[in-house]
Amino acid sequence: MKPKLEDVAKLAGVSKTTASRVLNNRGYLSEKTLKKVHDAMEQLNYQPNAAARQLFKQKTGLIGLIFPTVSNPFFGELVDYLEYELYQRQFKVIIGNSLQDISKETDYLNQLLAGQVDGLIVGTHNQGIAEYKYSHLPVVAIDRVMNSDIPIVESDNYNGGVLATERLIKSGVKQIIHTNGPVDLETPANRRRLAYEKVMQDHGLPHNTFTVDFRLSYNEKKEQYNKLFDLYPNVEAIFASNDVDAKIIMTIAEERGKKIPDNLLVVGYDGTELMRNIVPELTTVIQPIEEMAKTAVDVLIKRISGVQTEPEYILPVTLWDGRTGIK
Amino acid sequence: MKPKLEDVAKLAGVSKTTASRVLNNRGYLSEKTLKKVHDAMEQLNYQPNAAARQLFKQKTGLIGLIFPTVSNPFFGELVDYLEYELYQRQFKVIIGNSLQDISKETDYLNQLLAGQVDGLIVGTHNQGIAEYKYSHLPVVAIDRVMNSDIPIVESDNYNGGVLATERLIKSGVKQIIHTNGPVDLETPANRRRLAYEKVMQDHGLPHNTFTVDFRLSYNEKKEQYNKLFDLYPNVEAIFASNDVDAKIIMTIAEERGKKIPDNLLVVGYDGTELMRNIVPELTTVIQPIEEMAKTAVDVLIKRISGVQTEPEYILPVTLWDGRTGIK
DNA sequence: TTGTAGGCGTTATCAG
DNA sequence: CTGATAACGCCTACAA
Numbered sequence: 075m076k077p078k079l080e081d082v083a084k085l086a087g088v089s090k091t092t093a094s095r096v097l098n099n100r101g102y103l104s105e106k107t108l109k110k111v112h113d114a115m116e117q118l119n120y121q122p123n124a125a126a127r128q129l130f131k132q133k134t135g136l137i138g139l140i141f142p143t144v145s146n147p148f149f150g151e152l153v154d155y156l157e158y159e160l161y162q163r164q165f166k167v168i169i170g171n172s173l174q175d176i177s178k179e180t181d182y183l184n185q186l187l188a189g190q191v192d193g194l195i196v197g198t199h200n201q202g203i204a205e206y207k208y209s210h211l212p213v214v215a216i217d218r219v220m221n222s223d224i225p226i227v228e229s230d231n232y233n234g235g236v237l238a239t240e241r242l243i244k245s246g247v248k249q250i251i252h253t254n255g256p257v258d259l260e261t262p263a264n265r266r267r268l269a270y271e272k273v274m275q276d277h278g279l280p281h282n283t284f285t286v287d288f289r290l291s292y293n294e295k296k297e298q299y300n301k302l303f304d305l306y307p308n309v310e311a312i313f314a315s316n317d318v319d320a321k322i323i324m325t326i327a328e329e330r331g332k333k334i335p336d337n338l339l340v341v342g343y344d345g346t347e348l349m350r351n352i353v354p355e356l357t358t359v360i361q362p363i364e365e366m367a368k369t370a371v372d373v374l375i376k377r378i379s380g381v382q383t384e385p386e387y388i389l390p391v392t393l394w395d396g397r398t399g400i401k
Numbered sequence: 402m403k404p405k406l407e408d409v410a411k412l413a414g415v416s417k418t419t420a421s422r423v424l425n426n427r428g429y430l431s432e433k434t435l436k437k438v439h440d441a442m443e444q445l446n447y448q449p450n451a452a453a454r455q456l457f458k459q460k461t462g463l464i465g466l467i468f469p470t471v472s473n474p475f476f477g478e479l480v481d482y483l484e485y486e487l488y489q490r491q492f493k494v495i496i497g498n499s500l501q502d503i504s505k506e507t508d509y510l511n512q513l514l515a516g517q518v519d520g521l522i523v524g525t526h527n528q529g530i531a532e533y534k535y536s537h538l539p540v541v542a543i544d545r546v547m548n549s550d551i552p553i554v555e556s557d558n559y560n561g562g563v564l565a566t567e568r569l570i571k572s573g574v575k576q577i578i579h580t581n582g583p584v585d586l587e588t589p590a591n592r593r594r595l596a597y598e599k600v601m602q603d604h605g606l607p608h609n610t611f612t613v614d615f616r617l618s619y620n621e622k623k624e625q626y627n628k629l630f631d632l633y634p635n636v637e638a639i640f641a642s643n644d645v646d647a648k649i650i651m652t653i654a655e656e657r658g659k660k661i662p663d664n665l666l667v668v669g670y671d672g673t674e675l676m677r678n679i680v681p682e683l684t685t686v687i688q689p690i691e692e693m694a695k696t697a698v699d700v701l702i703k704r705i706s707g708v709q710t711e712p713e714y715i716l717p718v719t720l721w722d723g724r725t726g727i728k
Numbered sequence: 729t730t731g732t733a734g735g736c737g738t739t740a741t742c743a744g
Numbered sequence: 745c746t747g748a749t750a751a752c753g754c755c756t757a758c759a760a
Binding site: 078079080090091094095097098100122123125126127129130131 | 752753754755756
């Protein structure tokens with residue numbers, strides 16, 4: 075059905091080898107055969123078979139991206155930039171969203187490690203993935219601690235925590251709550267919490283972190299955040315773990331009669347282009363998503379080519395100073 | 402470096418054939434060899450080579466997804482569901498974001514048509530893609546007209562347009578503007594415009610559609626929407642082409658001193674989970690994203706198995722009745 | 729400048 | 745129950 079190189083060769087009246095040479099511009103070809111072969115390829119609408127090439131070359135031209143879900147704006151934008159950067163370097167991208175299933179990450183890994191991809195960029199929240207160890211596949215982690223062999227690209231979470239907390243303290247509020255994922259997850263995002271705690275302590279203020287699992291549905295999250303307000307009725311400010319949650323918190327606060335920023339200050343985290351454009355009033359910490367993507371791809375390509383890389387790449391964050399973080 | 406089946410066979414003291422049988426649970430195996438081979442596989446941490454399999458089987462287990470960008474919540478959620486559905490059926494997913502480049506779509510296509518994938522789900526906004534014709538690859542389009550051979554999965558855009566327009570008219574406003582992409586793009590989304598025009602006419606009201614290209618950056622879009630207000634200073638309501646733009650319009654309106662909903666009604670389109678949760682006040686038309694993804698995958702699988710399919714699948718929309726659409 | 733032959737790793741057919 | 749062999753489509757020594 076689908077033409078192969080041999081068909082092209084036959085039609086052009088040459089050997090497979092010659093046809094292959096034309097296909098890859100290798101060696102010396104006479105103008106005449108060049109044209110013959112090109113014509114034949116066109117006529118048959120020939121496309122070289124990817125699997126055969128991969129088998130021979132021992133590389134696939136594919137990179138696997140494993141992230142919780144592209145329906146979250148942060149990961150959506152990150153994956154978008156990653157795909158863009160990789161495309162520039164002739165790589166295509168296989169994506170796996172691992173949020174729903176804990177087993178799915180492992181499953182993806184096992185399959186991808188089967189020589190299905192030339193490298194992996196990972197930013198999942200699941201844990202205990204021993205599989206990474208067993209592979210010699212180049213891997214880069216984004217905002218996620220895997221193991222000592224795997225380089226991490228991350229934004230400056232500690233400084234982000236400092237910026238957010240200090241912004242809130244400046245308005246003179248005392249009761250500032252931080253929301254974050256489970257502590258036991260070994261992620262650089264935990265440094266935001268450390269920064270928050272340190273800054274609060276330095277100012278002689280009490281710190282309280284309210285834990286909410288990433289994986290919860292929107293309704294479950296709303297329930298949790300309602301509990302936050304029940305638990306801390308006098309809360310004056312919230313430093314949320316991400317912008318989506320920050321906005322949900324704002325809505326709940328308003329439902330409960332709290333005006334923002336008068337009765338409650340809110341600072342988010344991530345600062346995606348989307349959120350900055352549709353909720354510009356939200357004060358937030360901007361992660362340099364494009365830079366993170368670029369760096370991750372650079373590092374991965376280096377690893378693929380066997381070049382040495384650093385264990386950690388920390389990129390600077392900035393504060394988006396909206397109306398919700400100051401009064 | 403990486404062990405192959407032959408290494409496993411050698412270690413287990415059997416032939417490649419037997420090892421392959423164990424790997425695929427095919428035919429009769431004695432308990433003893435079964436164990437031997439399994440042990441060997443474990444010991445070597447064997448992973449079958451994907452390219453070799455693909456070459457032999459003539460299928461890749463991959464589906465290509467070509468969409469404008471996953472950083473838009475609608476496409477993000479859609480891709481998320483598509484990936485989920487396809488994973489359930491043992492397919493992995495290659496994604497291509499074609500928004501930035503016009504040539505990128507063509508490029509992706511050509512590469513993917515090279516037997517790199519077993520099927521394609523397409524939802525781009527670019528046009529004039531002749532390549533689809535030349536391939537016998539199973540393709541399904543989402544909300545996009547390709548050519549007569551390619552089935553379309555879409556939500557009921559016409560009814561969506563009716564719901565949105567009628568919602569606005571109910572509040573007694575007269576000057577209702579609709580925003581949409583370029584008319585010349587042959588997309589089912591144009592039916593929203595038709596519905597809007599028809600409903601307005603039926604009510605004896607004037608209709609005006611304001612064209613804004615999808616591909617514009619956020620800043621360019623803001624500029625455009627500012628022009629909208631300059632052009633129609635007395636606008637009373639806007640039926641926007643999507644929720645993100647609707648929210649941007651709301652922000653601009655408020656900057657210009659218009660209170661919503663008192664001085665301006667706004668209805669969006671898409672109704673993603675994200676937007677319904679972070680901007681619940683926005684009245685919008687909900688596209689059944691999950692159903693669309695399921696249907697698209699069903700149809701694609703049918704096509705791959707050579708089963709006949711309908712030319713068009715239209716799924717019902719619903720109205721999300723927020724505070725911005727009524728006064 | 730062009731052709732022949734063998735191999736990339738897997739699976740299926742056909743004997744045994 | 746198990747093993748040899750050919751084939752999937754492409755690419756590159758090596759020969760001519």
